[in-house]
Amino acid sequence: MIIFDNVWFKYGDRDYVLKNINITIKEGEIVCILGDNGAGKTTLLKHINGLLKPSKGEVYVDKLNTKETSVSDLAKKVALVFQYPERMFFTESVWKEVEFALANFGFEEDIRVHRIRKVLNMFWLWEYRDRSPFTLSGGEQRRLAIAIALAWDPKYVVLDEPTAGQDGFQREILIDIIRNIVYREKTIILATHDIEFVFELPECRIIVLNKGEIIYDGSSVELFNNYPELLIEAGLEPPSLSKLIQTLRKEGKYVIFKNYDDAVDKIYNLIKGG
Amino acid sequence: MSVISRFSKVFLFEEKDALLFRLDPRIKLIKSIILMVIVFFIQDPIKIGILMATLLVEFKILGKVLFKVLRSILYLTPILILIIVANYLATYDIIDTLSPLLRFLLFVMAVDLFFFTTSPDDFSLTLEALRLPMTISLSFSLALRFIPTLSMELNDIIEAQISRGLQLDKGNILTRIRNYIPLLIPLIVLSIKRSIEVAEALEIRGLRPGVKRTSYKTLVLSGVDYAYIIISLIIIIAIYLLELKHLISLAKL
Amino acid sequence: MIEVKNLSFKYQGTNKFVLKNINLSIKNGEIVILAGPSGCGKTTLARSLTGLIPQFYKGEYSGNVLVCGYDAAKTPIPDLATCIGYLFQNPDNQIIMDTVERDIAFSLEYRGFTREEMRNRITKILKTLGIEHLVNRKIDTLSGGEKQLVALAGVLVMEPKMLLLDEVSAYLSPRSLKRLISIIKSLNKEYGTGIMLIDHRLDLFVKLADRVIIMYDGIIYQDGDPQTIFKNLINKKLGINIPTTVKIYERLYLRGIRLDKIPLDHIELADIIN
Numbered sequence: 001m002i003i004f005d006n007v008w009f010k011y012g013d014r015d016y017v018l019k020n021i022n023i024t025i026k027e028g029e030i031v032c033i034l035g036d037n038g039a040g041k042t043t044l045l046k047h048i049n050g051l052l053k054p055s056k057g058e059v060y061v062d063k064l065n066t067k068e069t070s071v072s073d074l075a076k077k078v079a080l081v082f083q084y085p086e087r088m089f090f091t092e093s094v095w096k097e098v099e100f101a102l103a104n105f106g107f108e109e110d111i112r113v114h115r116i117r118k119v120l121n122m123f124w125l126w127e128y129r130d131r132s133p134f135t136l137s138g139g140e141q142r143r144l145a146i147a148i149a150l151a152w153d154p155k156y157v158v159l160d161e162p163t164a165g166q167d168g169f170q171r172e173i174l175i176d177i178i179r180n181i182v183y184r185e186k187t188i189i190l191a192t193h194d195i196e197f198v199f200e201l202p203e204c205r206i207i208v209l210n211k212g213e214i215i216y217d218g219s220s221v222e223l224f225n226n227y228p229e230l231l232i233e234a235g236l237e238p239p240s241l242s243k244l245i246q247t248l249r250k251e252g253k254y255v256i257f258k259n260y261d262d263a264v265d266k267i268y269n270l271i272k273g274g
Numbered sequence: 275m276s277v278i279s280r281f282s283k284v285f286l287f288e289e290k291d292a293l294l295f296r297l298d299p300r301i302k303l304i305k306s307i308i309l310m311v312i313v314f315f316i317q318d319p320i321k322i323g324i325l326m327a328t329l330l331v332e333f334k335i336l337g338k339v340l341f342k343v344l345r346s347i348l349y350l351t352p353i354l355i356l357i358i359v360a361n362y363l364a365t366y367d368i369i370d371t372l373s374p375l376l377r378f379l380l381f382v383m384a385v386d387l388f389f390f391t392t393s394p395d396d397f398s399l400t401l402e403a404l405r406l407p408m409t410i411s412l413s414f415s416l417a418l419r420f421i422p423t424l425s426m427e428l429n430d431i432i433e434a435q436i437s438r439g440l441q442l443d444k445g446n447i448l449t450r451i452r453n454y455i456p457l458l459i460p461l462i463v464l465s466i467k468r469s470i471e472v473a474e475a476l477e478i479r480g481l482r483p484g485v486k487r488t489s490y491k492t493l494v495l496s497g498v499d500y501a502y503i504i505i506s507l508i509i510i511i512a513i514y515l516l517e518l519k520h521l522i523s524l525a526k527l
Numbered sequence: 528m529i530e531v532k533n534l535s536f537k538y539q540g541t542n543k544f545v546l547k548n549i550n551l552s553i554k555n556g557e558i559v560i561l562a563g564p565s566g567c568g569k570t571t572l573a574r575s576l577t578g579l580i581p582q583f584y585k586g587e588y589s590g591n592v593l594v595c596g597y598d599a600a601k602t603p604i605p606d607l608a609t610c611i612g613y614l615f616q617n618p619d620n621q622i623i624m625d626t627v628e629r630d631i632a633f634s635l636e637y638r639g640f641t642r643e644e645m646r647n648r649i650t651k652i653l654k655t656l657g658i659e660h661l662v663n664r665k666i667d668t669l670s671g672g673e674k675q676l677v678a679l680a681g682v683l684v685m686e687p688k689m690l691l692l693d694e695v696s697a698y699l700s701p702r703s704l705k706r707l708i709s710i711i712k713s714l715n716k717e718y719g720t721g722i723m724l725i726d727h728r729l730d731l732f733v734k735l736a737d738r739v740i741i742m743y744d745g746i747i748y749q750d751g752d753p754q755t756i757f758k759n760l761i762n763k764k765l766g767i768n769i770p771t772t773v774k775i776y777e778r779l780y781l782r783g784i785r786l787d788k789i790p791l792d793h794i795e796l797a798d799i800i801n
Binding site for chain 2: 577579582583603604605608613615617619620621622623624625626628629632633634635636637638639640641642645646649665666667681682685
C-alpha cells in the first residue's frame with residue numbers, strides 16, 4: 001500500500017508544486033495520473049521511490065516512511081520508469097542493460113540469467129539481446145525500460161508518460177503490455193496527458209492534477225461520462241468519445257459509454273434505431 | 275545528487291534585479307582585472323581587508339549576490355586551509371599568513387564580480403566586443419546556452435540510475451569512481467546527439483561563416499557605467515595610497 | 528512550390544534505402560499532413576526538402592528536389608530556409624542564443640539586414656505569435672511550450688513560404704498544442720504560408736488538412752484528401768494514430784453499417800447519429 005498523507009512539496013524557495021496531496025493506493029490497483037505539463041505529475045511520481053521527499057507531510061510505501069528509507073531500498077519495491085529511457089542506457093548490449101539493475105540489487109548470477117531471459121522474452125526483445133540499446137527504435141527502448149524495471153520483480157511499477165512520442169504500432173503494443181503483462185502482476189501508477197490512451201484503459205482509477213492539486217480522484221467511466229469539464233479545467237482535451245457523449249446529451253440522447261467496445265455497441269444501436 | 279545541485283546553484287547564472295547586473299559587462303571586466311592585478315601590489319592585510327569590505331558591501335547592495343559569493347568562498351575552504359598552513363609553517367607569523375590568504379580571497383571575489391553578475395548573453399556580447407573570431411564567441415555562447423540543459427539532463431540520468439539501484443556513494447574509492455560510468459556515458463551520448471542537431475540548426479538558422487554579420491544587439495556604455503568605474507577607481511586608488519600610519523596618528527590626536 | 532522527382536536516398540554507412548523513388552508535388556499555401564509510422568522515412572524526406580540531405584547528411588542520393596525553384600541538393604541551406612522553415616521536434620536544440628530576442632535575431636544577422644529592419648521583423652513575429660512578453664527572457668526559464676513558440680519565431684522571422692513541422696505533437700502538452708494549431712491556421716489564412724505537418728498523430732491534425740500523405744517503408748503509400756485516405760485505409764494497420772471516430776467508423780463498417788461520410792471528429796459523428 002502506498003499512502004500520500006497530506007503531502008506538500010516545493011523545490012527550494014519556489015512556490016509549492018504539490019499541494020495537500022492525499023492518496024491511498026492499494027495493491028493491484030492501476031492508477032492513472034492526468035495533468036498538463038507542469039501540473040506536478042512527475043514530481044508526484046518521484047515521491048514514491050523517495051527521489052524526492054515531501055516538504056510537508058509523509059509518504060509511506062508498505063508502511064516505510066520515504067523520509068527514513070534510502071532510495072535504493074525503496075527502488076527495490078518501486079520501479080520508476082522515466083519518460084526518456086535513452087537517458088539511462090550506458091552498456092553495450094540489451095542483456096547487460098538489464099543485468100546492471102539486477103547486479104545493483106544484489107541478485108545472484110543464476111537468478112540474473114533466469115530473470116533476464118524471462119523479461120526479454122516477455123517484451124519481444126530476446127532477438128536484440130546482443131544489440132546496443134542505443135540502436136533500438138524509440139518504441140523498443142521504451143519496452144526495454146519497462147523490461148528492466150520488471151526484472152528485479154518490484155511490487156509497484158511507476159511509469160512516466162509511457163506513450164509520449166510513440167506511433168500507433170508502439171502505442172498499441174505498450175497498451176497491451178501495460179494491461180496484459182504488467183497489470184496482471186503489479187500495482188501500476190502511471191502519469192500521462194495522452195487521454196485517448198487512458199480511455200482505452202477503463203480499469204484505471206484516475207487522479208486529475210491541476211497546478212499541484214488533486215481535482216478528481218475516481219473511476220474513469222465517471223470522469224469521462226460526467227465530468228469532462230474537469231479535464232478542460234486541468235488543461236487537457238477530453239477524449240473524443242467523451243465529447244460525443246456531451247454533444248449527444250445536449251441533443252436529448254442520454255448515453256453512457258462504459259468503455260470503447262461499449263461505445264461502439266451503443267453507437268451501432270443508435271444508428272440502427274434512428 | 276545533492277552535491278551536483280548545490281554545485282550548480284553556485285555556477286549556474288541567476289539573474290537578479292540589481293545594478294551590477296545592468297552594468298555594461300566590459301566595465302565589470304575592467305574592474306575585475308584591475309582588482310586581480312592590484313592583488314599583487316598591495317601587501318598590507320588591513321588595506322586588502324578594507325578593499326574586501328567595500329566589495330562585500332557592493333555585492334550586498336549593488337548585486338544582491340553576497341550569499342552566493344560567500345558560498346563560493348566556502349567551497350574553497352580546503353585551498354584556504356592549505357594557504358594558511360603552508361604560510362604559517364613557512365613564516366610563523368600571523369600577519370604574513372593573513373596577507374596571502376586575504377589576497378587570494380580578494381582574487382576570488384574579483385572573479386566572482388564578473389562571473390556572478392554577467393549573464394551568458396552579456397558574456398557572449400563581451401567576447402564579440404573584444405573582437406574575437408566569430409567561431410570562438412559562438413562556441414562560447416553555445417556552451418553557456420546549453421549548460422542549463424546539460425545539468426537538467428545529468429539530473430535525469432542520475433535519478434534514472436538511482437531508480438534502478440545504483441548507489442553512488444557505496445564501496446571503496448575505485449568502486450565509487452566506477453559508479454560514475456553509468457552517469458558519464460549517457461551524458462556523452464546525449465551530448466553527441468545534441469551537437470549534431472545543433473549543427474543542423476545552425477545551418478537551418480542561416481549561419482554563414484565568412485559572410486559579414488550585423489549583430490542585432492551591441493554593448494553601449496551609459497552614464498551609470500562611467501560613474502561606476504570612476505567611483506570604483508577612486509576607491510581603489512584611495513585605498514592603495516592610504517597611509518595607515520598617518521591614520522593611526524590622526525586618530526591619536 | 529515543391530517538386531520532388533524520383534527521389535531515393537540511403538544514409539552513408541547503412542545498407543537500406545530510406546526513401547524509394549518518391550514523387551511529390553506541393554502547391555503554394557496547401558496544408559498537408561505527412562503521416563506514417565516511426566522509421567518510415569518522414570524525417571528523411573523533410574531533410575531532403577530543407578537541403579540537409581544531401582548537404583549535411585551524406586549518402587547515396589538520386590532524383591531531383593526543387594523548392595521555390597531552387598535545387599535543394601545544390602543551393603546553400605540558409606538560402607533554402609527562406610523558402611521552407613523547418614521546426615524540429617525538440618525546440619531546445621534549435622534555439623542557439625541565450626535570450627529570446629537575440630535568438631530570433633540570429634536568423635537575420637547573416638542576411639545583410641540593418642538593425643532597424645531586424646527590429647521590425649522581430650517585433651512583428653513576436654506579435655503574430657503573441658509572445659511579446661517573452662522578449663527579454665532567458666531560454667532556460669521558458670516552459671516547453673514557450674520554447675516551441677520561440678523556435679517557431681526564429682524560423683518564421685525569415686518569412687518562409689512554407690513551414691515544415693517535424694513531430695511537434697510528441698512532447699507538447701495539449702494546451703500548447705491547441706495554441707500551436709491555432710497559430711498554424713492563422714499563418715495559413717493571413718499570410719498564405721504553406722504548412723506541412725510531419726506527424727503520426729493524424730487524429731490531432733486531420734481537421735486542419737487539405738491533404739494527407741501516408742508514407743510507409745520509404746514510399747508514398749497514399750496521397751489524397753482525408754475522406755479518400757481513410758476509406759482506403761480501412762482496417763489496414765499502418766501504425767498511424769487515426770482519430771477515434773474513424774476507428775468507430777471502421778468497427779461499424781465491420782458490422783455492416785455503410786456511412787456516406789467518415790466522421791473526422793465527435794461533431795461529425797453526432798450528426799451522423801442524429
